[in-house]
Each structure stands twice: as structure tokens, then as C-alpha cells.
Amino acid sequence: MSFRDELTRVCESVEGGVLCTLMSFDGIPVDTFEREEESARLNAQTLLAEIANAANQLNTALVNGGFGAAGEFTVNLKECAVVIRPITHEYFIALALAQGGNFGKARYLLRIAAPVLQEQL
Amino acid sequence: MSFRDELTRVCESVEGGVLCTLMSFDGIPVDTFEREEESARLNAQTLLAEIANAANQLNTALVNGGFGAAGEFTVNLKECAVVIRPITHEYFIALALAQGGNFGKARYLLRIAAPVLQEQL
Numbered sequence: 001m002s003f004r005d006e007l008t009r010v011c012e013s014v015e016g017g018v019l020c021t022l023m024s025f026d027g028i029p030v031d032t033f034e035r036e037e038e039s040a041r042l043n044a045q046t047l048l049a050e051i052a053n054a055a056n057q058l059n060t061a062l063v064n065g066g067f068g069a070a071g072e073f074t075v076n077l078k079e080c081a082v083v084i085r086p087i088t089h090e091y092f093i094a095l096a097l098a099q100g101g102n103f104g105k106a107r108y109l110l111r112i113a114a115p116v117l118q119e120q121l
Numbered sequence: 122m123s124f125r126d127e128l129t130r131v132c133e134s135v136e137g138g139v140l141c142t143l144m145s146f147d148g149i150p151v152d153t154f155e156r157e158e159e160s161a162r163l164n165a166q167t168l169l170a171e172i173a174n175a176a177n178q179l180n181t182a183l184v185n186g187g188f189g190a191a192g193e194f195t196v197n198l199k200e201c202a203v204v205i206r207p208i209t210h211e212y213f214i215a216l217a218l219a220q221g222g223n224f225g226k227a228r229y230l231l232r233i234a235a236p237v238l239q240e241q242l
Binding site for chain 1: 164167168171172174175178179182183186187188189191192193194195196197198199200225
């Protein structure tokens with residue numbers, strides 16, 4: 001299964017799923033599936049790049065502070081929510097959800113998808 | 122009800138609750154309730170200050186980017202999880218949970234506690 005297939009499967013399995021991406025922590029996507037109209041409305045690509053940058057800085061601080069790398073970050077905004085799950089030191093999978101989407105299922109599906117994508121990296 | 126009473130009530134109502142704090146985004150606590158032994162083991166005060174700093178930077182980027190301020194941040198680590206809920210531009214309430222704690226209930230209780238604390242600020 002290709003990256004795109006897996007990202008599509010995750011995004012389409014979550015109520016409210018708008019964009020699912022495999023991205024490096026410098027904010028550059030490897031591959032992305034998005035519901036284009038909704039994703040453009042929420043400016044989801046830019047939002048994810050902002051959050052990725054912050055997550056990367058925080059992860060560095062956490063590792064340096066002896067807390068270990070984070071397994072998951074989430075950010076809830078007025079119009080959407082974002083779940084980020086690091087896969088390696090360099091890459092993470094992220095899902096943007098429209099407001100009212102199934103946050104718990106998003107977290108669950110990223111947890112399941114992470115090792116599948118990791119094997120292919 | 123004092124800040125400490127409310128923070129104690131929240132922390133003691135969540136399975137796995139280790140530390141509940143009302144803190145400014147520069148990492149300085151207004152008031153804190155903690156289960157001392159477990160909190161010291163996890164170095165929860167320092168962890169929260171690190172996450173607060175990152176959340177503050179991200180919030181600034183999100184507001185400047187037109188996404189609005191975040192309603193909630195969460196970070197899951199190997200040994201614990203942290204939920205942060207901004208109350209005002211300056212202050213947030215946060216709860217640190219030991220691994221296996223009730224993450225969903227932590228999010229719920231912070232949502233309920235936020236307006237109670239906001240009224241007193």
C-alpha cells in the first residue's frame with residue numbers, strides 16, 4: 001500500500017477528516033491526502049506546518065530535558081483540531097479534523113497507521 | 122472556592138492525576154496542587170514549564186497566522202500526558218497525568234474548570 005493510499009484510508013475513516021499528511025518536522029510534506037475545498041477553507045497545510053514547527057522545537061526541548069520524545073501532540077482550535085504522531089525523529093503523520101469531527105477516532109487511527117508508515121519509510 | 126481548592130478538586134477527580142496548576146504562559150505558577158512524590162518523580166513542574174513555553178510560542182504563531190488562539194493543547198509522553206487549556210491570553214490551567222491515567226476525563230474536567238477559574242482571575 002502506498003503512502004497516499006494509507007493517508008487516504010485514515011482521512012476517510014474519520015468523521016470530519018479534512019487532511020492527512022506524512023510530513024517531515026521542517027514542515028515539508030512527503031505525501032498528503034486532503035478534501036481540497038475544506039482543506040483550503042481551513043488553510044490546513046499552513047496550519048500543519050506551523051504546528052509541526054512548534055512540535056519539533058518542543059520535542060527537542062523534551063529530549064534535552066530528559067523527558068523523551070513525545071508520542072503525540074494535539075491542538076484544538078476554534079474551527080478544527082490537529083493530531084500529530086511522530087513516526088521517526090524526522091517524520092510524523094498528522095490529521096486535521098473539522099470542528100465536531102471524531103477526535104478520539106483520529107487519535108486511534110494515527111496510532112494504528114504509524115507503524116504501517118514507519119515500515120515503508 | 123480558592124484556586125487551590127479548584128485545582129485539588131480537578132486533580133483528585135482524575136485517575137492518574139499528578140499535578141494541576143494555574144500558570145502564566147511564561148511558566149510561573151499562580152497556584153498548584155500536586156501529589157508530591159509522583160510529581161517529583163516525573164519532574165512535572167519543569168515539564169509543564171517547557172510545554173507552556175512551546176504552547177505560548179505556537180499560540181502567537183496561530184493568532185498571527187489568522188487561525189485564532191488554541192482552545193487546548195495535549196502532549197503525550199512515555200511516562201505521562203499533559204493537557205493544557207488556555208483561560209486568558211496570559212494564563213492557562215494544566216493537568217499532568219501518569220501513564221494510563223484517564224486522558225478523556227482530564228480534558229473534560231479542564232473544560233469545566235476553565236470558566237470557574239476565569240471568573241476568579
